[in-house]
Amino acid sequence: EAGVAQSPRYKIIEKRQSVAFWCNPISGHATLYWYQQILGQGPKLLIQFQNNGVVDDSQLPKDRFSAERLKGVDSTLKIQPAKLEDSAVYLCASSLVPDSYEQYFGPGTRLTVT
Amino acid sequence: AQTVTQSQPEMSVQEAETVTLSCTYDTSESDYYLFWYKQPPSRQMILVIRQEAYKQQNATENRFSVNFQKAAKSFSLKISDSQLGDAAMYFCAYRNSGNTPLVFGKGTRLSVIA
Numbered sequence: 001e002a003g004v005a006q007s008p009r010y011k012i013i014e015k016r017q018s019v020a021f022w023c024n025p026i027s028g029h030a031t032l033y034w035y036q037q038i039l040g041q042g043p044k045l046l047i048q049f050q051n052n053g054v055v056d057d058s059q060l061p062k063d064r065f066s067a068e069r070l071k072g073v074d075s076t077l078k079i080q081p082a083k084l085e086d087s088a089v090y091l092c093a094s095s096l097v098p099d100s101y102e103q104y105f106g107p108g109t110r111l112t113v114t
Numbered sequence: 115a116q117t118v119t120q121s122q123p124e125m126s127v128q129e130a131e132t133v134t135l136s137c138t139y140d141t142s143e144s145d146y147y148l149f150w151y152k153q154p155p156s157r158q159m160i161l162v163i164r165q166e167a168y169k170q171q172n173a174t175e176n177r178f179s180v181n182f183q184k185a186a187k188s189f190s191l192k193i194s195d196s197q198l199g200d201a202a203m204y205f206c207a208y209r210n211s212g213n214t215p216l217v218f219g220k221g222t223r224l225s226v227i228a
Binding site: 031040043048050107 | 118147156157158159160161164205207213214215216217218219220221
């Protein structure tokens with residue numbers, strides 16, 4: 001079974017530029033999560049999708065971050081414009097059903113904003 | 115809101131010895147799940163062990179076991195016969211029952227000394 005795929009693995013941009021990350025969850029997984037992990041901290045939820053609908057985006061900085069999950073499969077997370085404090089690892093995770101024990105994580109995208 | 119606290123930023127253990135990582139959490143819920151995740155330098159989050167709050171018996175997975183003290187809201191991880199491959203960041207995480215995301219602690223960096 002293929003795992004959660006993310007791309008790119010690394011991205012370096014200048015502040016005020018835009019960037020997009022892509023995530024392809026495990027086939028059949030209905031729930032998809034984007035987490036932000038700042039260096040030295042644990043991951044923090046940005047947004048949660050159930051199929052193609054948003055369940056929780058209360059911690060997403062909506063003035064600059066946006067995310068979509070068209071057709072309930074893969075998802076993109078965008079930052080526009082980026083700030084220095086957006087430097088972090090962005091992790092995507094998926095789970096089979098909403099109340100599933102386990103979330104399967106992708107390898108993450110390390111973003112550096114200079 | 116639920117919080118997870120890991121009070122040990124760094125720990126070290128000799129190869130083949132036993133080490134215990136601490137975690138406390140705060141919640142007013144009675145039905146929830148607790149997890150320990152391992153994050154090696156590759157950044158891939160790997161589930162080590164999980165505990166359902168309604169279960170009194172402590173979870174065990176091979177060399178990994180937990181000490182779950184529900185009244186004290188404590189959830190420690192014991193690694194027996196430590197191996198070099200156990201070196202990583204370890205995150206304690208909490209999740210309410212239902213369609214909810216994980217809440218992570220700040221992590222403990224474990225070093226294994228040969």
